[in-house]
Amino acid sequence: MEGLFIRSIEENIPLEMIYLAENQELSQRKLIVKEVNDEYIRAFCLLRKQMRTFKRENILSIMPDSRTNYRYLH
Numbered sequence: 001m002e003g004l005f006i007r008s009i010e011e012n013i014p015l016e017m018i019y020l021a022e023n024q025e026l027s028q029r030k031l032i033v034k035e036v037n038d039e040y041i042r043a044f045c046l047l048r049k050q051m052r053t054f055k056r057e058n059i060l061s062i063m064p065d066s067r068t069n070y071r072y073l074h
Contacts, residue, residue: 008033
């Protein structure tokens with residue numbers, strides 16, 4: 001997972017994530033990671049079109065966005 005975060009930061013590659021929200025609902029997001037620490041990631045959410053913070057422990061799945069073959073410029 002760490003390698004995907006770093007690649008997203010360095011190359012502006014969008015990732016697709018399945019996330020368990022605080023209200024226990026599942027959410028699927030496309031994002032570009034901007035910052036990473038031990039507990040959280042900060043990323044530009046392509047769904048909400050704004051910066052969001054996600055708890056690492058609530059990330060259920062993360063992978064490169066397979067439907068996108070170009071880079072986002074943010």
